[in-house]
Amino acid sequence: MSAIEKQKFDREYLDLLQKKIESNKATTEEYKSLDFFIKSTVDIPNYVLNSLAEFNLYSYQEYIDERKKDFSPLKSKLEGQVLGRITGAISALKATL
C-alpha cells in the first residue's frame, strides 16, 4: 500500500488541504492523494487531472507552476474554474465524513 493510499482523510486534513490548495502551497503528492480519495469515495477517477486537462494542463506540477506565474493568461481561469471545482469537491467530501 502506497503512502497516498495510507493517507487518512478527515475533516481537519481536508480543511488544511483546501487552504494549501487555495494558497498554491499543496504538493503534487497531495493533489494525487485528493484524486485517490475522490476515486475511492465517489468512483470518479482523476477528478482534478480531468479538470486540468480542460485547460491543456496534463500534470499537477504544470498547474502549480502556472499559478505561480505573475502574468499568465490562464491564471484567472485556473484560480477561478479549476480551484472552484477542487474546493467544491473538497467541501462536498467533507460533508460525507
Add this chain to the structure above:
Amino acid sequence: MYKIIFGIIIGVFLSVSFTFLYRTYYLRDYVVSAPDLKTIKPDPISGKNIEQAIINSTFDEKINSLNKRSDDFLLFGSMIITLMLGISVSVYLRTEGEVTKHFKENFSSYQEKVIEATSHIEKLLSEAQSNAEIVNALKQKAESQTDKTID
C-alpha cells in the same frame, strides 16, 4: 487645450449670431437706416401745433431713453448668457477630456478588477457545479449499493 479654444470660438460665434438675429428680426421695426433719416422731414412748428410738438418731443425722448435702457439691458443680458454658455461648453469639453484621460491612464487597473471579479464568480460557479457533481455521484453510488444489497 484646443477644446477650450474651440469652446471660446463657439461662444463668440453664438453671441454674434444672437446679436445679429436679435437686430434682424426683433428690432427691424425700430431700426431706421441712414437714407430713411434723410427722407424724414420734421413738421413745421407753427403756433397752433407748438404745444403738441413739445408733448411729442418729450414723449419721444422718454421712448428713446427707455429704448436705450432696454438695449443696455439686452446687451448685458446677452453677454452674460453667452459667457455662461461659453463656460458650460468649455467645462463640458474639458470634463469629457479629463474622463477619457483618466480611463486611458487607469485602464489596466480597472481591467484587473474586472478579471478578479470574473475569476471569483467563476470559482463560486465551479464550486456549486462540483458540489452537485459529487453529491450526484454519491447518490448514484448509494443507489447501486442499495440495489446490490436487495439483489
